[in-house]
Amino acid sequence: MQTLDDLKNKAKQIRIEIIKMVAEAKSGHPGGPLGLADIFSALYFHVLNHNPKDPFMETRDRLVLSNGHVCAVRYAAMALSGYFPLEELSTFRKLGSRLQGHPSTRYLPEAETSSGSLGQGLSVACGMALGAKLKNQFHKVYVCISDGECGEGMTWEAAQSAVHYKLDNLIAFMDRNFIQIDGFTEEVLKLEPLGEKFQKFGWNLIQADGHNMEEILDSFEKAKAHTGSPTLIVFRTILGKGVSFMENKPEWHGNPPNNEQAEKALAELNA
């Protein structure tokens, strides 16, 4: 059983691994993964029913990463929880690596779904949740979606279907950092009031601070207990969280730190 301090410490380790991976690869996305580190620590070390030693057990909870470009956070959490050796993280984005820049089940079936083409994950997760219901399976289907993806129509088709099929085994959570590839979401394509839009569609809505471990755990507990409709947790996050010069800066969506910047980032995270 992990304590709150353990989970916070794991989040810090995840952030350190993210910086090392993206710096070593000299390409990739540091901002989103740093912003999701607390949530992924909670998932992999407390919330998910999973077993790194038996990754395909039928009763496992499924986790779909719709915003595939943030996969460094998932790979770091997977390595730290024992899916593969920590050293393998240094192969991130290299030719032949299992840890591709966007997750591919051809190389890493434990990732559950391939992703990177945005907007699809919520639909995929709906199908998995509906399938589980038809097969009388009781696991949950978690899906990480981003705010940028809400500019895509397919997200909203899935949002309607999930309510129609009463997918209360589906728990979507959103990385609401107000940033996407082209800048701030409300300037590129206004999304607010985003959570309320899902609520009007019939979703159970929970809003929480994505960097407060107690709130994160409480949100997932409430989502698990809810019945009759799918749940969306809108986590307010900060892109680049934990590295002062990256926080809330759109340019860190998809640029790797150079050696000097990586050293500075690691010094801050280790402090």
Ligand SMILES: Cc1ncc(C[n+]2csc(CCOP(=O)(O)OP(=O)(O)O)c2C)c(N)n1
């Ligand atoms: C279908 C599709 N269109 C465009 C892209 C290019 N793209 C990559 S990341 C991104 C921005 C996504 O926004 P978000 O996930 O909110 O970004 P973050 O918070 O990680 O900065 C875009 C448009 C893509 N991967 N897939």
